[in-house]
Amino acid sequence: xxxxxxxxxxxxxxxxxxxxxxxxxxxxxxxxxxxxxxxxxxxxxxxxxxxxxxxxxxxxxxxxxxxxxxxxxxxxxxxxxxxxxxxxxxxxxxxxxxxxxxxxxxxxxxxxxxxxxxxxxxxxxxxxxxxxxxxxxxxxxxxxxxxxxxxxxxxxxxxxxxxxxxxxxxxxxxxxxxxxxxxxxxxxxxxxxxxxxxxxxxxxxxxxxxxxxxxxxxxxxxxxxxxxxxxxxxxxxxxxxxxxxxxxxxxxxxxxxxxxxxxxxxxxxxxxxxxxxxxxxxxxxxxxxxxxxxxxxxxxxxxxxxxxxxxxxxxxxxxxxxxxxxxxxxxxxxxxxxxxxxxxxxxxxxxxxxxxxxxxxxxxxxxxx
Amino acid sequence: xxxxxxxxxxxxxxxxxxxxxxxxxxxxxxxxxxxxxxxxxxxxxxxxxxxxxxxxxxxxxxxxxxxxxxxxxxxxxxxxxxxxxxxxxxxxxxxxxxxxxxxxxxxxxxxxxxxxxxxxxxxxxxxxxxxxxxxxxxxxxxxxxxxxxxxxxxxxxxxxxxxxxxxxxxxxxxxxxxxxxxxxxxxxxxxxxxxxxxxxxxxxxxxxxxxxxxxxxxxxxxxxxxxxxxxxxxxxxxxxxxxxxxxxxxxxxxxxxxxxxxxxxxxxxxxxxxxxxxxxxxxxxxxxxxxxxxxxxxxxxxxxxxxxxxxxxxxxxxxxxxxxxxxxxxxxxxxxxxxxxxxxxxxxxxxxxxxxxxxxxxxxxxxxx
Numbered sequence: 019x020x021x022x023x024x025x026x027x028x029x030x031x032x033x034x035x036x037x038x039x040x041x042x043x044x045x046x047x048x049x050x051x052x053x054x055x056x057x058x059x060x061x062x063x064x065x066x067x068x069x070x071x072x073x074x075x076x077x078x079x080x081x082x083x084x085x086x087x088x089x090x091x092x093x094x095x096x097x098x099x100x101x102x103x104x105x106x107x108x109x110x111x112x113x114x115x116x117x118x119x120x121x122x123x124x125x126x127x128x129x130x131x132x133x134x135x136x137x138x139x140x141x142x143x144x145x146x147x148x149x150x151x152x153x154x155x156x157x158x159x160x161x162x163x164x165x166x167x168x169x170x171x172x173x174x175x176x177x178x179x180x181x182x183x184x185x186x187x188x189x190x191x192x193x194x195x196x197x198x199x200x201x202x203x204x205x206x207x208x209x210x211x212x213x214x215x216x217x218x219x220x221x222x223x224x225x226x227x228x229x230x231x232x233x234x235x236x237x238x239x240x241x242x243x244x245x246x247x248x249x250x251x252x253x254x255x256x257x258x259x260x261x262x263x264x265x266x267x268x269x270x271x272x273x274x275x276x277x278x279x280x281x282x283x284x285x286x287x288x289x290x291x292x293x294x295x296x297x298x299x300x301x302x303x304x305x306x307x308x309x310x311x312x313x314x315x316x317x318x319x320x321x322x323x324x325x326x327x328x329x330x331x332x333x334x335x336x337x338x339x340x341x342x343x344x345x346x347x348x349x350x351x352x353x354x355x356x357x358x359x360x361x362x363x364x365x366x367x368x369x370x371x372x373x374x375x376x377x378x379x380x381x382x383x384x385x386x387x
Numbered sequence: 388x389x390x391x392x393x394x395x396x397x398x399x400x401x402x403x404x405x406x407x408x409x410x411x412x413x414x415x416x417x418x419x420x421x422x423x424x425x426x427x428x429x430x431x432x433x434x435x436x437x438x439x440x441x442x443x444x445x446x447x448x449x450x451x452x453x454x455x456x457x458x459x460x461x462x463x464x465x466x467x468x469x470x471x472x473x474x475x476x477x478x479x480x481x482x483x484x485x486x487x488x489x490x491x492x493x494x495x496x497x498x499x500x501x502x503x504x505x506x507x508x509x510x511x512x513x514x515x516x517x518x519x520x521x522x523x524x525x526x527x528x529x530x531x532x533x534x535x536x537x538x539x540x541x542x543x544x545x546x547x548x549x550x551x552x553x554x555x556x557x558x559x560x561x562x563x564x565x566x567x568x569x570x571x572x573x574x575x576x577x578x579x580x581x582x583x584x585x586x587x588x589x590x591x592x593x594x595x596x597x598x599x600x601x602x603x604x605x606x607x608x609x610x611x612x613x614x615x616x617x618x619x620x621x622x623x624x625x626x627x628x629x630x631x632x633x634x635x636x637x638x639x640x641x642x643x644x645x646x647x648x649x650x651x652x653x654x655x656x657x658x659x660x661x662x663x664x665x666x667x668x669x670x671x672x673x674x675x676x677x678x679x680x681x682x683x684x685x686x687x688x689x690x691x692x693x694x695x696x697x698x699x700x701x702x703x704x705x706x707x708x709x710x711x712x713x714x715x716x717x718x719x720x721x722x723x724x725x726x727x728x729x730x731x732x733x734x735x736x737x738x739x740x741x742x743x744x745x746x747x748x749x750x751x752x753x754x755x756x
Contacts, residue, residue: 023705040412043405043432046706046718046731056434063412065431298713315712320689320736336392337415343684344667349415362415367689 023048024310027081027109029072030091031058033350033360034286037294038091039064041302047310052081059350060091075099082109089113089264089309093122093284094166112215112263112309113284121284124164125196131279134256136249138279139271141198147188150179158200165193169358170232175200201278203271207241208289209249210267212304213257218314221250222301226371227269227289233358234288236378238325238371245277265290265305288328288360293317295346295365296324321367325374329387331359337387345381361387392417393679396450396478398441399460400427402719402729403655406663407460408433410671416679421450428719429460444468451478458482458633458678462491462653463535481584481632481678482653490653493533494565500648503625505618507648508640510567516557519548527569534562538727539601544569570647572640576610577658578618579636581673582626587683590619591670595740596638596658602727603657605747607694607740614646634659634674657697657729662686664715664734665693690736694743698756700728706756714750730756 026042028035031053039060042049050066051058061067068084070077072092078099082088087110088103095103095118104115113121120126131138144150144161153159161184163172174187188195206229210222224246225239249270257266267287271278290301297317307314329337329349334356345366355361364381368374395411397404400422408429411418419435420427430436437453439446441461447468451457456479457472464472464487473484482490489495500507513519513530522528530553532541543556557564575598579591593615594608612618622637636656640647659670668686676683698706698718703725714735724730733750737743 036412040409040432043409043720044718045716046720062434063409063432065425065434065436067434313710315710318713341682341684344687347414349413351412351415 024086025050025066025084026306026309027052027085027088028060028091029078029081029088029095031055031060031067032091033059033352033362035060035091036063036350037291037348038089038286038302038306041300042306045303045306047306049306050081050085052077057353059352062351073099075102078102082106085109087112087309089305090118090285093118094168095122110309113266114261114263117260117262118284121282122165123193124162124167125194127282128196128198130256130260131282134252134259136252136256136279137276139198139201141196144188144195144197147185150184153197157202160198160200161187161195162198163191163193164196173232201271201273201280203278204274205272206280207243207270207272207277208237208267208287209246209253209270210265210287210290210293210301211250211253211257212265212301212308212314213262214308214314215261215263215311217258219254219257220299220304220314220316222290222293222297222304222317223319225289225292231358233330233360234328235330236325236327236375237289237292238323238375239292240319240323241371243272243277245275249277249279263311264308265301288363289326291348291363292324292326292365294348296321296367323368323371323374325366325368325371325378327364327366327375327378327382328360329362329364329382329385331355331361331387332357333387335386337361337385339385341384342381345378355387393455394419394435394453395675395678396421396454396457397429397460398447398450398457398464400424400429400436401460402428402721402731404429404460405432405719406660406717407458407655407671407675410669411675414672414675416675418675419450419454421446426722428721431720442468444471447471451475454478456481456678458674459487459654462487463537464491479678482635483630483632486629486631487653490651491534492562493531493536494563496651497565497567499625499629500651503621503628505621505625505648506645508567508570510565513557513564513566516554519553522566526571529567529569530556530564531567532560532562533565542601570640570642570649572647573643574641575649576612576639576641576646577606577636577656578615578622578639579634579656579659579662579670580619580622580626581634581670581677581683582631583677583683584630584632584680586627588623588626589668589673589683589685591659591662591666591673591686592688594658594661600727602699602729603697604699605694605696605744606658606661607692607744608661609688609692610740612641612646614644618646632680633677634670657732658695660717660732661693661695661734663717665690665736692737692740692743694735694737694740694747696733696735696744696747696751697729698731698733698751698754700724700730700756701726702756704755706730706754708754710753711750714747724756 025048223240299317349362394417592609662669666686718731
């Protein structure tokens with residue numbers, strides 16, 4: 019049954035879907051979740067949950083009968099599902115399945131950046147392991163699986179040509195591998211923009227992000243960079259040229275001079291979580307409004323500076339804390355805690371990015387997880 | 388099944404329960420809802436919903452088997468249920484059923500205020516209509532039903548002794564009637580405090596509230612009053628003396644000199660909704676932490692000033708708006724819109740209370756409801 023207000027369907031039931039659903043509730047939007055278990059983070063926060071496997075076409079076909087607009091929590095939708103979604107006319111799909119295909123393959127993702135002259139590290143495809151000899155190993159090379167890599171999975175930094183472990187890595191990557199020049203970066207930054215169908219485009223502030231073991235640990239901002247305006251113009255051309263709809267996140271390297279795009283995520287993103295509490299419009303409401311083609315408002319900072327700190331599991335003990343004060347806790351409700359798992363995050367504001375971050379680092383010590 | 392984290396059960400499925408449940412999700416607290424329809428505002432936002440009538444003892448008995456701590460969305464729990472809850476040992480109940488009984492009867496509520504020397508308008512009980520002649524009608528008198536009155540329902544302002552309509556009103560009030568001197572107030576204010584079992588007590592800022600047709604239309608703050616500290620000391624004694632646990636809201640008259648308590652609500656309250664976006668700790672998280680006996684932190688203002696504006700239905704058309712910007716929308720997801728129904732609210736911050744309020748008044752014009 020479709021009411022006269024559009025229903026957004028989200029494929030996936032993790033923390034990103036959970037925070038989208040919670041924001042949809044606040045804003046009075048209709049939102050349904052499809053995921054495989056009733057215990058999933060997003061399944062817990064709505065009565066409008068459908069059991070289904072996001073990798074199973076038949077489940078997706080059934081799910082879209084109950085919704086009007088489909089969006090994704092993850093960039094890793096499978097090809098058969100994206101192909102079906104691209105061809106059907108039953109529901110709108112944002113971002114478009116074709117763009118999802120382009121962006122989920124690191125080779126075509128890099129080629130898309132090239133098309134819009136967006137600075138990125140030099141790259142190429144490694145089709146056969148024998149071609150390795152043709153690559154000049156001036157600096158280290160970074161090899162990335164073309165598909166399904168995240169949080170360091172599917173990434174290999176090659177420091178010498180004769181590395182037997184690399185052969186093992188290469189054989190495992192069924193969808194192929196690209197190489198990139200290793201960028202000796204000074205810091206990692208990130209920027210998010212949002213576009214709706216009618217063409218409104220808004221940017222969130224530039225932020226610094228810090229990874230530990232390839233996983234985002236914290237974010238602070240806003241930060242400045244002299245190449246920011248030039249980059250923003252090019253990113254704007256990309257989303258306009260490709261008619262992208264929704265939130266899109268760009269992870270960046272600052273090598274001391276240039277701003278290089280490292281990775282692109284066609285979805286709400288960990289580096290944008292701070293926006294829930296620091297801006298007049300957060301990434302979750304912006305994504306929802308974008309896929310509904312509602313007017314987008316430029317988010318303003320509510321405070322001078324902000325920070326976000328991920329709460330990452332270190333063991334299987336149940337999380338506990340005595341006090342969380344002067345900051346905002348966002349907990350994901352995951353049934354199991356294990357090492358490396360993102361269990362929640364903290365947001366804080368401050369007079370400077372560091373002051374906000376230090377507040378969170380101190381708070382983090384009080385949390386057992 | 389009880390997990391090793393306590394589950395809070397909320398009796399009721401309206402907007403107050405909805406906003407408590409949403410906050411519980413954010414904070415990773417277990418929270419269950421009991422209400423009569425799956426369409427209820429709070430039922431929509433959780434997978435942990437139980438069908439039951441909050442007025443039916445058998446339903447409450449069944450509900451508490453799945454929870455650890457019970458709390459209320461409304462002060463109007465029926466006597467048989469409060470009596471049962473007071474006697475059972477299966478779950479904790481906050482606020483205590485005995486206090487709920489005292490506060491839901493306007494006569495014992497006023498007597499409780501007297502006990503702690505909290506200023507309130509002179510009052511008495513009108514047992515028989517014939518006793519009306521004994522009352523000195525110097526000023527107008529306000530008559531209030533002892534039970535179940537809200538938003539002006541159950542209130543009668545008597546301006547002359549021989550008023551036939553008053554007889555009609557009096558007959559209708561099955562639980563009896565109290566009289567109060569009419570207070571020619573300059574403005575209405577409100578203050579919320581919160582206490583947990585271990586005795587932490589925190590106050591939210593003093594705010595001004597404005598009612599239209601007995602319904603809260605807006606709130607702005609913070610405001611100052613020279614009698615505030617004296618009042619706070621007395622309110623603190625009340626919650627300590629009565630071992631009150633949870634949020635408690637006091638609606639106040641400012642007559643130009645004194646601060647008089649008009650009404651007491653033993654629950655999260657419309658005059659505290661601004662706290663969701665203006666303070667480091669909002670009333671919903673404070674209430675949840677209080678009933679779980681977690682440490683309570685004094686909420687700090689994130690901004691200089693704030694305002695809240697209720698979105699009240701004026702007809703049965705579906706609500707619509709073109710844009711909501713630079714403020715926070717909280718929509719309740721009620722399936723039907725009708726005149727006088729609270730459908731949602733807007734929160735804003737500003738450099739002064741009036742600046743925040745004016746922003747919302749302007750925004751309100753763009754919303755059809």
